[in-house]
Amino acid sequence: MSFKLLSFAAAAAMALGLNAAHAAEGELVIGTEGAYPPFSMADANGNVTGFDADVGNMLCDKLELKCRFVVQAFDGLIPALNAKRFDVIISGMSITDERRKQIDFSVGYAEFANQFVAKKGSDLAGITDIEALKAATDGLRIGVQGGTTHAAYVEKNMPNAQLVTYDTLDQMQIDLSSGRLDASFSDLSAQEDFLAKPEGADFALVDVVIDSTSDATLGEGLGVGIRKDDTELKDKINTALCELVADGSMGKSSETWFKSDISRACQ
Incomplete structure (x- = not known):
């Protein structure tokens, strides 16, 4: 490539406010799980839909880049990002101090509640107090998805529970419905999705809502x-996210997928 062509490519990248690696192909490569409805669902052809896909596509529109999604198991997303398999992660990932040791994060753009699901009529199902819930999990098999904040929460706050981790939400729900688990812990939207299925008919939410203010x-x-x-990419993404929240686009998408506005104003 001639010097003129190199200079043109560099100028184009600067115009987008992104480094050349991201702008070279005119696309933003996004890592996502693809198996965590309604955040991220991938079909047999690799097409990704859900709230995460909406966020990614809206960001790409703002940055005037084409989106390309790469499906990756959740607990492998951070290693794959650092190995430069993709440019960013958009996969319902919570910002935590532990993850900040390995990667950086944009501003927070959404937040959601978390709840347990247990068999109807069980001792857990009738609990309404967080401390009673913690005590009642002693010796019980609690299902969580591996590498998530839910796993970290149970491990820290319910040390006497038998923590069972799964690669995907589907695997966890299969074991819950078949009686191999006493309860599962996940975000409210995923739990409601399970309860709406035939296999979730005999289960109910435990009436204790656990939000991000409950525990680090x-x-x-x-x-x-x-x-x-x-x-540079972080700065551009932050600007775009704040605009998407402020103009209502983020809230509109979350209403579509969660039936409520989980968007979060920039702080």
Whole structure:
């Protein structure tokens, strides 16, 4: 490539406010789980839909880039990001201090509640107090998705529970419905999705809502995961996210997928 062509490519990248690695192909490559409805669902052809896909596509529109999604198991997202398999993570990922040791995050753009699901009529199902819930989990098999804040929360706050981790939400729900678990812990939207299925008919939410203010392990809301050295990309994403929240686009998407506005104003 001639010097003129190199200079043109560099100028184009600067115009987008992104480094050349991101702008070279005119696309933003996004890592997402693809198996966590309604955040992220991938079909057999790799097409991704859900709230995470909406966030990614809205960001790409703002940055005037094409989106390309890469499906990756949740607990492998951060290693894959740092290995430069993709540019950012958008996968319902909560901002936590532990994750900040490995990657950087955008501003928080959404937050959600978390709840347990247990068999109807069980001792857990009737609990309404968080301390009683913690005590009641002693010796019980609690299902969580591996690598999540839910796993960290149970491990820290319910040390006498038998923590059972799964690669995907579907695997956890299969074991719950078949009686191999006493309860599951996840975000409210995922739990409601399970309860709406035929296999969730005999289960109910435990009436204790656990939000991100309850414990540091649950993080500071959802953020876009970014490599620590991608400061220009982070700045552009932050600007775009704040605009999407302010103009109502983020809230409109969350209403579609969650039937409520989980968007979070920039702080």
